[in-house]
Structure formats: structure tokens, C-alpha cells
Amino acid sequence: xxxxxxxxxxxxxxxxxxxxxxxxxxxxxxxxxxxxxxxxxxxxxxxxxxxxxxxxxxxxxxxxxxxxxxxxxxxxxxxxxxxxxxxxxxxxxxxxxxxxxxxxxxxxxxxxxxxxxxxxxxxxxxxxxxxxxxxxxxxxxxxxxxxxxxxxxxxxxxxxxxxxxxxxxxxxxxxxxxxxxxxxxxxxxxxxxxxxxxxxxxxxxxxxxxxxxxxxxxxxxxxxxxxxxxxxxxxxxxxxxxxxxxxxxxxxxxxxxxxxxxxxxxxxxxxxxxxxxxxxxxxxxxxxxxxxxxxxxxxxxxxxxxxxxxxxxxxxxxxxxxxxxxxxxxxxxxxxxxxxxxxxxxxxxxxxxxxxxxxxxxxxxxxxxxxxxxxxxxxxxxxxxxxxxxxxxxxxxxxxxxxxxxxxxxxxxxxxxxxxxxxxxxxxxxxxxxxxxxxxxxxxxxxxxxxxxxxxxxxxxxxxxxxxxxxxxxxxxxxxxxxxxxxxxxxxxxxxxxxxxxxx
Amino acid sequence: xxxxxxxxxxxxxxxxxxxxxxxxxxxxxxxxxxxxxxxxxxxxxxxxxxxxxxxxxxxxxxxxxxxxxxxxxxxxxxxxxxxxxxxxxxxxxxxxxxxxxxxxxxxxxxxxxxxxxxxxxxxxxxxxxxxxxxxxxxxxxxxxxxxxxxxxxxxxxxxxxxxxxxxxxxxxxxxxxxxxxxxxxxxxxxxxxxxxxxxxxxxxxxxxxxxxxxxxxxxxxxxxxxxxxxxxxxxxxxxxxxxxxxxxxxxxxxxxxxxxxxxxxxxxxxxxxxxxxxxxxxxxxxxxxxxxxxxxxxxxxxxxxxxxxxxxxxxxxxxxxxxxxxxxxxxxxxxxxxxxxxxxxxxxxxxxxxxxxxxxxxxxxxxxxxxxxxxxxxxxxxxxxxxxxxxxxxxxxxxxxxxxxxxxxxxx
Numbered sequence: 001x002x003x004x005x006x007x008x009x010x011x012x013x014x015x016x017x018x019x020x021x022x023x024x025x026x027x028x029x030x031x032x033x034x035x036x037x038x039x040x041x042x043x044x045x046x047x048x049x050x051x052x053x054x055x056x057x058x059x060x061x062x063x064x065x066x067x068x069x070x071x072x073x074x075x076x077x078x079x080x081x082x083x084x085x086x087x088x089x090x091x092x093x094x095x096x097x098x099x100x101x102x103x104x105x106x107x108x109x110x111x112x113x114x115x116x117x118x119x120x121x122x123x124x125x126x127x128x129x130x131x132x133x134x135x136x137x138x139x140x141x142x143x144x145x146x147x148x149x150x151x152x153x154x155x156x157x158x159x160x161x162x163x164x165x166x167x168x169x170x171x172x173x174x175x176x177x178x179x180x181x182x183x184x185x186x187x188x189x190x191x192x193x194x195x196x197x198x199x200x201x202x203x204x205x206x207x208x209x210x211x212x213x214x215x216x217x218x219x220x221x222x223x224x225x226x227x228x229x230x231x232x233x234x235x236x237x238x239x240x241x242x243x244x245x246x247x248x249x250x251x252x253x254x255x256x257x258x259x260x261x262x263x264x265x266x267x268x269x270x271x272x273x274x275x276x277x278x279x280x281x282x283x284x285x286x287x288x289x290x291x292x293x294x295x296x297x298x299x300x301x302x303x304x305x306x307x308x309x310x311x312x313x314x315x316x317x318x319x320x321x322x323x324x325x326x327x328x329x330x331x332x333x334x335x336x337x338x339x340x341x342x343x344x345x346x347x348x349x350x351x352x353x354x355x356x357x358x359x360x361x362x363x364x365x366x367x368x369x370x371x372x373x374x375x376x377x378x379x380x381x382x383x384x385x386x387x388x389x390x391x392x393x394x395x396x397x398x399x400x401x402x403x404x405x406x407x408x409x410x411x412x413x414x415x416x417x418x419x420x421x422x423x424x425x426x427x428x429x430x431x432x433x434x435x436x437x438x439x440x441x442x443x444x445x446x447x448x449x450x451x452x453x454x455x456x457x458x459x460x461x462x463x464x465x466x467x468x469x470x471x472x473x474x475x476x477x478x479x480x481x482x483x484x485x486x487x488x489x490x491x492x493x494x495x496x497x498x499x500x501x502x503x504x
Numbered sequence: 505x506x507x508x509x510x511x512x513x514x515x516x517x518x519x520x521x522x523x524x525x526x527x528x529x530x531x532x533x534x535x536x537x538x539x540x541x542x543x544x545x546x547x548x549x550x551x552x553x554x555x556x557x558x559x560x561x562x563x564x565x566x567x568x569x570x571x572x573x574x575x576x577x578x579x580x581x582x583x584x585x586x587x588x589x590x591x592x593x594x595x596x597x598x599x600x601x602x603x604x605x606x607x608x609x610x611x612x613x614x615x616x617x618x619x620x621x622x623x624x625x626x627x628x629x630x631x632x633x634x635x636x637x638x639x640x641x642x643x644x645x646x647x648x649x650x651x652x653x654x655x656x657x658x659x660x661x662x663x664x665x666x667x668x669x670x671x672x673x674x675x676x677x678x679x680x681x682x683x684x685x686x687x688x689x690x691x692x693x694x695x696x697x698x699x700x701x702x703x704x705x706x707x708x709x710x711x712x713x714x715x716x717x718x719x720x721x722x723x724x725x726x727x728x729x730x731x732x733x734x735x736x737x738x739x740x741x742x743x744x745x746x747x748x749x750x751x752x753x754x755x756x757x758x759x760x761x762x763x764x765x766x767x768x769x770x771x772x773x774x775x776x777x778x779x780x781x782x783x784x785x786x787x788x789x790x791x792x793x794x795x796x797x798x799x800x801x802x803x804x805x806x807x808x809x810x811x812x813x814x815x816x817x818x819x820x821x822x823x824x825x826x827x828x829x830x831x832x833x834x835x836x837x838x839x840x841x842x843x844x845x846x847x848x849x850x851x852x853x854x855x856x857x858x859x860x861x862x863x864x865x866x867x868x869x870x871x872x873x874x875x876x877x878x879x880x881x882x883x884x885x886x887x888x889x890x891x892x893x894x895x896x897x898x899x900x901x902x903x904x905x906x907x908x909x910x911x912x913x914x915x916x
Binding site: 151152155376377379380381383384387414417418419420421422423452453454456457458459460461463464467470471 | 555558692693694695735815816819820822824825828829831832874875877878879880881882884885892893894895896897
């Protein structure tokens with residue numbers, strides 16, 4: 001039996017388990033011994049000791065486990081707490097029940113009364129007087145559980161009752177204690193499960209709290225242009241976990257045209273949020289101010305607050321696209337590429353939802369931006385969007401591909417990939433829309449590379465400046481200064497002397 | 505139930521004997537259950553409801569921490585059967601975190617590495633299913649990034665283990681990092697794997713190529729490291745890793761070999777080593793055959809045609825950009841041919857640029873002299889051609905000795 005064949009989790013074949021256990025253990029990697037390549041099975045001294053782990057039970061069926069390991073409550077010979085066991089059990093008992101195993105000590109675990117569990121060999125001590133409970137205790141427990149409505153509450157109560165009762169058993173006070181006057185354990189507050197997400201079953205209480213809070217807000221402020229949101233309770237069953245968000249969406253009431261941008265830390269008040277018609281007017285107003293004063297910081301802030309109002313009201317339509325596109329173009333003009341990236345990624349998701357807009361223009365920007373960031377994965381993604389992906393609902397995809405902006409951007413991409421500086425600087429002046437602002441950022445790198453290459457490969461006669469200028473995308477004076485800055489040496493006739501230049 | 509009894513029994517045995525393989529096959533969620541004890545466990549468990557599981561598992565194994573893990577495992581099975589993938593993910597995440605807590609607390613827990621491997625595999629698979637479900641519902645897909653976060657902490661637990669090698673957790677490193685890589689690939693964010701490769705590659709004790717790591721994991725790791733290097737442009741490193749992976753990958757996994765070749769062939773072509781026809785035929789990769797031939801002949805027309813024809817395949821595999829770069833090699837080979845053909849005895853090494861323009865026009869590619877000069881200057885700068893361009897005379901002057909050095913001598 002070769003090692004490769006023994007267990008190979010990546011080999012999807014069913015391993016025919018005639019259960020040759022020696023083959024099973026022969027893979028040295030998995031062997032607990034210090035791996036010996038001959039694959040022999042030698043006993044690990046550690047298994048015999050096994051001290052540092054938590055007390056491990058012997059491998060025989062765990063029949064002799066102490067009572068502390070067994071299930072919390074010994075309901076043997078009692079009918080305690082039928083309220084919650086029987087509700088569940090009727091559902092379970094309708095399932096098919098396997099027969100057999102009557103020989104085991106199944107009578108020990110009467111707590112759950114699950115037919116299939118009854119046949120399990122539960123680790124319980126044999127039935128004796130110890131498991132009988134006083135009636136007062138039984139009624140105490142019954143009362144404790146009767147208050148509980150949810151499984152989580154019952155668990156918590158159980159957790160509190162268990163030490164109480166087992167402590168009484170150990171100290172021998174089980175029968176002597178006055179259970180009738182024992183105070184009932186308090187119900188726990190609604191708690192989250194200690195795992196990642198809140199238990200889906202308990203979400204409902206939080207949502208009810210939230211929806212009531214929204215309702216209060218809506219009632220508290222009288223100026224309302226729309227009827228209050230519906231009191232639709234999100235129903236969440238185990239089967240259907242669709243949430244209805246409409247009940248929680250804010251509908252704004254403010255009429256301000258200008259609004260300072262503040263980062264939100266919680267749900268905003270409706271009177272601070274502007275509804276869509278107001279936002280349209282606000283955008284117009286802001287753009288007029290931009291034309292007049294050219295104050296980018298102010299305009300950027302205003303548009304961000306417009307975007308924020310659109311987001312909290314979950315407005316995703318052509319107006320939203322218009323806002324983001326306008327902002328995108330403004331950021332390009334003003335050298336704010338970080339903000340531009342936010343706009344264009346949001347636009348990408350909006351376009352994918354099928355909303356119309358200037359898709360080719362922004363597709364081109366997106367491509368140029370990915371080239372600027374030198375991220376091959378983004379470029380591949382974009383190529384995929386343009387050619388391969390069929391599931392995306394972008395409207396008019398076939399026309400997008402033929403659009404001159406996109407064609408130009410693709411040609412640029414190709415030129416840059418092949419390091420073709422001549423094509424780059426030829427395509428540079430004819431960049432449509434605002435793409436030039438992104439290319440301005442890419443150009444210096446390419447220009448320097450070009451100068452370096454020309455300097456190395458053109459000999460022996462000097463290179464004329466005007467031709468060089470065309471190659472570098474500069475002309476006249478700026479070209480000379482650029483060349484000199486980077487270590488180029490010009491001869492008497494103002495031509496680049498490549499032999500003496502040392503471009504850095 | 506008989507099945508459950510047998511299952512619990514086998515599980516306790518596995519824990520006592522520290523048999524990792526057994527434990528891992530018992531905690532497995534994938535369809536192919538290897539161990540006979542796990543048969544029918546699914547049917548036995550599915551009749552229960554979630555809240556019963558905790559009590560149900562209590563006291564079964566005699567080991568609280570494993571019982572906790574068992575409870576999460578069962579809950580996960582129930583959710584998977586009902587196809588609630590997001591919930592199943594939560595339980596699987598809890599399972600692996602409980603396992604990680606046990607690993608951290610216990611000193612010599614290296615025997616659990618196979619179980620760690622299985623649970624991380626399941627975590628990744630369930631995270632992917634959960635993300636698909638969330639996407640359908642229009643929610644944000646965050647389960648896979650969450651899984652990546654968990655696996656990262658698992659990786660650091662295994663990596664920082666100071667125990668002696670025979671009980672060390674370090675043997676689990678490759679398994680966990682492979683799962684992480686797969687998540688990153690699926691999230692289209694491969695460069696996150698850079699830190700992973702940077703920490704694993706210089707490992708000394710045990711070293712990466714240690715024969716005690718299972719070869720399958722090593723091959724997978726090398727594959728991912730090579731792919732990462734390729735996307736970052738480090739082609740020599742990529743070639744090294746991918747060749748190793750291809751060589752050591754067993755001939756039985758034809759599909760895996762094909763995947764490795766998909767990245768290895770472009771890298772090799774870029775370095776000038778063309779694939780043999782027999783290889784391409786064996787692995788059914790005819791697209792590369794035509795492309796390699798076009799590059800070798802310098803046939804620009806068919807190069808463009810092939811790129812256009814197989815564009816979908818190349819873009820989907822993510823190798824389009826690299827294959828485009830092989831066009832430079834095609835230019836080099838074309839120049840070599842032109843120079844060899846049009847050598848004149850009186851001016852042995854001088855070639856007017858007009859020649860190139862005519863040759864390209866014949867191939868159906870229209871370029872003006874500036875473009876041609878640019879291409880040639882690129883080739884000279886990169887070292888493919890030894891010579892210089894004279895701008896005034898508008899010609900290319902080659903060096904007398906070895907103007908087109910063989911590609912294997914070049915450093916790319």
C-alpha cells in the first residue's frame with residue numbers, strides 16, 4: 001500500500017475502506033511518532049501518558065463516568081418540566097425510531113424522552129435512591145421553567161439550577177432543604193450568543209426595538225411630507241430570513257440647499273436629511289457655485305453630503321449616477337484621485353444593477369486608473385467585464401466596447417504593456433473627456449523610461465531636439481529643461497549628445 | 505442509534521490515541537466520507553434541532569473541548585442539510601475557533617494538524633457557499649474575507665509554535681496557507697498572499713522542501729507562490745516555482761498539471777523557451793501551440809489573430825497581459841529574420857529602417873518609422889539586440905559579434 005494511496009484528501013475518489021488499519025497509519029506525515037520514512041508503526045510514548053490534556057476517558061463505552069459528566073439533570077423517575085420537553089419531543093417522536101439496544105441502561109436518561117436517545121448507552125449511574133427528588137424540588141423546578149418562553153432562557157435557568165441542585169445532592173441537603181421558599185433563579189437579560197453573529201432566533205427582539213425607535217422619531221416630528229412608514233414587522237422564521245429594510249429607511253424632510261458634510265456614526269434624524277427633489281436643486285446650486293468661485297474643497301464637501309443623503313435614503317437611480325459622475329469628473333480635474341476611486345467603484349456597482357449613465361466614459365477612466373495604479377488584477381477584471389462576463393447586467397455592453405473612449409483606453413493599455421512610448425505620446429493628446437488628468441500621472445514614468453532608452457540606443461550622431469520632443473510628448477523649452485534635469489547633455493547645436501548623457 | 509454510538513466511540517478513540525487522520529475524517533463535511541463510522545451520522549443528526557445539540561453532545565466524549573467542537577460540527581451538518589449556508593458558516597467558524605483555542609492551550613498538539621487541515625478546507629468551502637447565498641439575497645459578501653481572517657490567525661498559531669518538531673504544529677502550515685491562497689484567488693485579491701509567501705519561504709526548521717511535508721501540499725504551495733510571482737512580474741522566480749510544482753505534481757492529477765501549465769507556459773515563452781508539441785498535445789493546450797509558433801517565427805499577423813481568437817480563454821485565466829508581452833519576443837525574432845535575409849556584403853551590419861517598415865506592411869501591420877524606432881530601441885535597451893540606431897541615417901546598426909544573443913543568456 002503506497003503512501004500516496006493511503007489517504008489523499010485531494011483525491012476525490014472514494015477510498016475503498018476494507019479498513020486496513022495499518023495502511024491507514026503508514027503515512028509518516030500523519031503519524032504521531034517522529035516521522036520515519038519507512039512508515040513503520042511504533043508506539044508514541046505520549047499516548048500512553050496523555051497527561052497534559054483534559055481528562056480523557058478510556059476507550060470503552062463511557063459507562064462508568066462520574067455523575068458530573070452526565071447530562072445536567074437527572075429526571076429519572078420524575079415528570080419534571082413537561083412544559084418544555086414535551087413540546088419538542090412530540091415533533092421528534094414523529095420521526096422514525098430505530099429499534100434495538102434494549103439491553104443498555106437506557107432508563108437512566110429520562111430527561112429528554114427522545115425515543116432514539118433512549119436507546120443510546122448514556123453515561124449514567126445505575127438507578128438508585130439518589131435520583132429520586134422531593135416533590136417540593138420538583139415543583140420548584142417546574143415553576144422555574146414555566147416562566148421561560150425561549151430555549152435560551154431555559155438554558156440559562158438550567159445553568160443556574162444545576163449547581164444549586166447538585167450542590168444540595170453532594171451536601172446531602174436535597175431532602176432537608178426547603179425548596180418551597182427557595183427564590184426562583186432570575187431570568188437572564190436577552191443576551192447575544194458568544195459567537196460571531198447574533199443568534200438569528202434572537203434578532204427579532206432587537207429589530208422590534210429598532211423599529212419602535214424609528215416609529216417614535218417619525219411621530220415626534222410633525223412636519224412630514226409623506227405618511228409614516230408602515231409598521232411592518234419583519235417576520236423571521238427559521239425557513240425564511242428575508243429582511244424587510246423598507247421599514248427602517250429614512251425619508252428625509254429637510255429643505256436646505258447647502259449642508260455641511262459630517263461623518264455619520266448612527267442613524268440620522270429625518271429633519272437633517274434632504275429628499276430627492278431638494279437634492280436635485282442642491283446639486284444645481286452647488287455646480288453654479290463651482291462655475292463662479294472654483295472652490296473645490298467647498299464643492300467636494302457639498303457633493304459628499306448629497307451622496308450621504310442619497311445613501312441613507314437608499315436612493316439608487318439615474319440621479320445617483322449623475323451625482324457620482326459629476327463628482328468623479330470634478331475629482332479628476334482637481335487631482336483628487338482617492339475620491340475619484342470611491343466614485344468610480346460606486347458607479348461600477350450602480351451600472352451593474354442596470355442603471356444608465358455614461359458607461360463608456362467611466363469604463364475608460366476605470367481602465368486608465370488601473371493602469372496608473374499598476375494593478376494587473378484590476379486590468380484583467382476590466383477586460384473580463386468587457387469581453388467575457390455574461391452575467392453582468394450593464395446596459396449596452398456591445399456599444400460600450402465600440403465607444404471611442406474605450407477603444408482609446410484599450411490602445412493605451414496595450415501600448416503601455418509593450419512599453420511603446422511612441423504610441424503612448426501619440427495617443428496622449430487625443431484623450432477624450434477628462435482622461436488626460438489620469439494620464440498626466442502616468443506620463444512622467446513613461447517619459448523618463450523613454451529618455452533612458454533613446455539615450456542608450458541612439459548613437460553615434462546626436463538626436464535632434466524637436467524629434468525628441470515629439471517622442472517625449474514635450475516641445476521646445478520644456479523639453480530642453482527636462483532633458484537637462486535628468487542628466488542629458490546637449491551639444492552646440494542643441495541636440496542630445498547621447499554618448500555623454502547619463503540619464504538618471 | 506447504532507451509527508451515532510459507533511461514531512462517538514471512534515471519536516473518543518481518536519482523541520485518546522491522538523490519531524489525527526481518524527479525527528479529521530470524522531470532522532469532515534465534504535461529500536466523500538472516508539470513514540465507515542461517519543456513515544448515517546448525517547441522517548441521525550438531521551432529526552435534531554439546533555438547540556438540542558449542546559445537551560446532546562454533553563458527556564459523549566469525556567472531553568469538554570472536543571464535545572464543544574462536536575456540537576458545532578453537528579450544528580454545521582444540520583444547517584448544511586437545510587442549505588442555510590450562512591448559518592453553517594457561523595458554526596464551522598466556531599468549530600475551527602474552538603479547535604484553535606485547543607491548539608493554543610495544549611502544548612504538544614501537533615497531532616491535530618490533519619484535523620486542522622480538514623476543518624480549514626471545510627471553512628473555505630462553506631464560506632464560498634455562504635457568499636453565494638448572500639449574493640443572491642443582495643447582501644454584502646463578507647464570509648470569505650472573514651474566513652481568511654480566521655485562517656490567518658490559525659496560521660500564526662501554527663507558525664509560532666515552539667514545541668519540538670515531532671509534536672510541533674508547524675507541520676500544519678502548508679495546509680492552512682494553501683486554503684488561504686485559494687480564498688485570496690477566489691476573492692481576486694492575490695497580492696494578499698505576498699505576506700504568506702514571505703514568511704513561509706525562508707522557513708528554516710523545518711525548511712519548505714522538507715520531505716516530511718506531504719508532497720501534495722508542497723506542490724500546491726509552490727503553484728500559488730509561482731502564480732503570485734508571475735502576477736507581480738517576477739518571471740524567473742515564477743518559472744522556478746511553477747516548474748517545481750509541475751515536476752513534482754503526480755501524473756495522476758491530470759487536471760492539476762494542466763492548471764500549472766496554464767501559468768508555466770506563458771512564463772516560459774516569455775523567457776524564450778517554447779513548449780514541445782507533444783507536451784501541449786498531452787495536456788490539450790493547443791492555443792499555446794499556435795501562439796508559441798507565431799512568436800518563434802516572428803509572425804505578427806498570426807500572433808494578433810491568435811490573441812483575438814483565444815481572447816476569452818486568456819482573459820479568463822488572467823494570462824492575457826503576460827502573453828501580450830511575448831509580442832516583444834516576436835518582434836525580436838522578426839528583426840533577426842529581416843537582418844539575416846537582407847544582409848548586404850558592403851554594409852554587413854547596417855539595415856535601413858525602411859526595410860522593417862516594408863516587412864511589417866507585408867505582414868499586414870502598418871507602422872510609421874517612429875514606431876519602428878521605438879520598438880527597436882526597446883529591444884536594444886532590454887538586451888535582445890546588440891547594436892544602435894542612427895537617427896540621421898535612419899538605420900539600425902548591429903554589432904559585429906552576436907547581435908542577437910540567445911534568449912537563455914538574457915536576464916528577464
